[in-house]
Amino acid sequence: MDAQAQQLSRRFSAEAGYPRPGSYRLLPLNFMAAAAGDTRRYIVSNICGDYAVVRRDTLEALVSGNLSSASPEYELLRRKHLIFDDATRSTLNLVAAKYRTRTRSVANFTGLFLFVVTLRCNHVCPYCQVSRVSEDREAFDMTEEMAEKALDFTFRTPSSGIKIEFQGGEPMLNFPLIQFIVQRAKAKNRAAGKDLQFVAATNLSVATDQMLKFCAEEEILLSTSLDGPADLHNANRPKRGNNSYELTIEGIRKARKAIGHHRVGALMTTTEKSLHRVRDIVDTYVAHDFHQIFLRPLSPYGDAIRTKAFDRYTAERWVEFYKEGLDYILDRNKRGYPMKEAYASILLTRILTNHGTGFVNLQSPAGIGIAGIVFNYDGDVYASDEGRMAAERGDKTFRLGNILSNSYEEIMLSDSLLEPLAASLLESAPMCHECAFLPYCGADPDYHHATQGDFLGHKAFSGFCAKNMEIFRHLIGKLEAGGEDADILRSWT
Numbered sequence: 280m281d282a283q284a285q286q287l288s289r290r291f292s293a294e295a296g297y298p299r300p301g302s303y304r305l306l307p308l309n310f311m312a313a314a315a316g317d318t319r320r321y322i323v324s325n326i327c328g329d330y331a332v333v334r335r336d337t338l339e340a341l342v343s344g345n346l347s348s349a350s351p352e353y354e355l356l357r358r359k360h361l362i363f364d365d366a367t368r369s370t371l372n373l374v375a376a377k378y379r380t381r382t383r384s385v386a387n388f389t390g391l392f393l394f395v396v397t398l399r400c401n402h403v404c405p406y407c408q409v410s411r412v413s414e415d416r417e418a419f420d421m422t423e424e425m426a427e428k429a430l431d432f433t434f435r436t437p438s439s440g441i442k443i444e445f446q447g448g449e450p451m452l453n454f455p456l457i458q459f460i461v462q463r464a465k466a467k468n469r470a471a472g473k474d475l476q477f478v479a480a481t482n483l484s485v486a487t488d489q490m491l492k493f494c495a496e497e498e499i500l501l502s503t504s505l506d507g508p509a510d511l512h513n514a515n516r517p518k519r520g521n522n523s524y525e526l527t528i529e530g531i532r533k534a535r536k537a538i539g540h541h542r543v544g545a546l547m548t549t550t551e552k553s554l555h556r557v558r559d560i561v562d563t564y565v566a567h568d569f570h571q572i573f574l575r576p577l578s579p580y581g582d583a584i585r586t587k588a589f590d591r592y593t594a595e596r597w598v599e600f601y602k603e604g605l606d607y608i609l610d611r612n613k614r615g616y617p618m619k620e621a622y623a624s625i626l627l628t629r630i631l632t633n634h635g636t637g638f639v640n641l642q643s644p645a646g647i648g649i650a651g652i653v654f655n656y657d658g659d660v661y662a663s664d665e666g667r668m669a670a671e672r673g674d675k676t677f678r679l680g681n682i683l684s685n686s687y688e689e690i691m692l693s694d695s696l697l698e699p700l701a702a703s704l705l706e707s708a709p710m711c712h713e714c715a716f717l718p719y720c721g722a723d724p725d726y727h728h729a730t731q732g733d734f735l736g737h738k739a740f741s742g743f744c745a746k747n748m749e750i751f752r753h754l755i756g757k758l759e760a761g762g763e764d765a766d767i768l769r770s771w772t
């Protein structure tokens with residue numbers, strides 16, 4: 280080396296001390312603007328849901344292979360399993376293991392079995408998604424023969440857990456059949472040894488002390504509907520006598536006393552009338568000592584379509600309602616009242632942990648049939664509750680067969696199930712396959728069939744996509760902002 284070269288080399292460290300652009304490899308990842316229309320920051324996620332939020336210039340350097348290993352983002356992206364290098368080759372195995380864990384629910388197979396024990400109901404809710412019939416029409420009750428066959432079907436599942444959910448109409452109007460199913464299921468389970476749970480979705484207005492005693496003895500959880508303060512609840516859930524709210528509150532009080540405070544849950548549905556009332560709705564839940572609320576939009580099925588209730592607000596308006604509600608719930612937490620929003624809790628669990636949530640509408644392939652399945656009052660088997668709601672309006676696309684005339688194999692291998700399942704994989708769906716929220720999201724063939732006449736749906740025009748995408752962004756934005764909101768949200772997983 281001549282003198283000039285020696286002089287130059289003294290100014291530089293040895294080559295090994297420098298970042299080596301291109302020495303890392305990308306793991307399978309997607310990215311998306313952190314806020315709609317804002318191209319400064321991006322959410323980058325891998326196939327098992329690890330994510331990081333980075334600036335655009337970092338993203339450009341990352342994907343072009345020019346990210347310096349000396350940059351602070353390099354370590355973040357390596358730690359989040361978005362890249363690996365020679366020192367972290369084992370990341371590949373780790374990501375594969377996490378992906379297997381996240382998709383385990385597919386192998387677990389069906390765990391939720393809905394028994395529509397009757398279509399009769401004593402309410403006339405205009406947005407009802409199941410097109411209930413009046414109380415006295417016993418032709419709309421499931422028979423013991425159907426229930427027995429449905430239980431035989433249920434216990435064919437390889438899943439180690441079985442949840443039987445009683446639905447209606449108002450299921451308590453056919454309480455003898457609930458008793459029959461519980462006793463027969465428990466008898467069958469003595470040999471099967473599954474983790475067996477029961478829940479009844481009821482408006483509680485006809486629940487007698489004897490019914491509640493049975494629920495307590497047999498450990499049946501109760502889930503009811505509470506749409507908000509009295510005027511809103513009564514407007515949403517009309518009933519002769521206009522006392523639906525009073526009956527629900529009295530039912531909740533009696534049910535809690537009989538089966539235990541925390542064994543009674545409540546759900547709300549957002550109608551057009553609810554849109555300006557989210558604080559009142561949350562306050563009603565607080566006033567009645569609920570520590571969880573599920574802010575749910577209307578679904579495009581049943582009477583919600585016939586009465587046009589579904590069309591009265593847009594996905595964007597609902598997201599506004601949801602964000603206001605979420606902020607208010609966070610505020611109630613900060614003021615000392617612990618409370619979760621259930622949908623955020625499900626999404627955060629998918630974003631922050633490796634556990635599946637079992638939530639049927641957020642699975643890929645879709646959860647229809649293979650996560651949850653429905654036995655209707657007439658013995659027909661549906662891939663989902665939404666599918667049976669659509670059938671009540673004449674669309675039997677998701678009817679898989681009849682429990683009296685079809686075998687387990689015929690039902691589970693029917694084209695009516697396999698076709699929407701095959702079409703529902705997000706990993707091969709336009710838009711979804713390159714979406715940063717893919718690991719947290721799911722396919723909803725019922726929704727897209729109902730709104731677009733297609734199992735997959737064009738996601739650019741999908742209310743399901745618009746709602747989820749904005750909520751994912753909102754939650755990740757709050758987590759990234761840190762502070763008390765982020766701590767509370769993390770505690771919900």
Ligand code: SF4
Nearest residue numbers: 711714717720744748
């Ligand atoms: S439905 Fe929308 S938010 Fe969900 S993965 Fe597909 S594109 Fe992303």
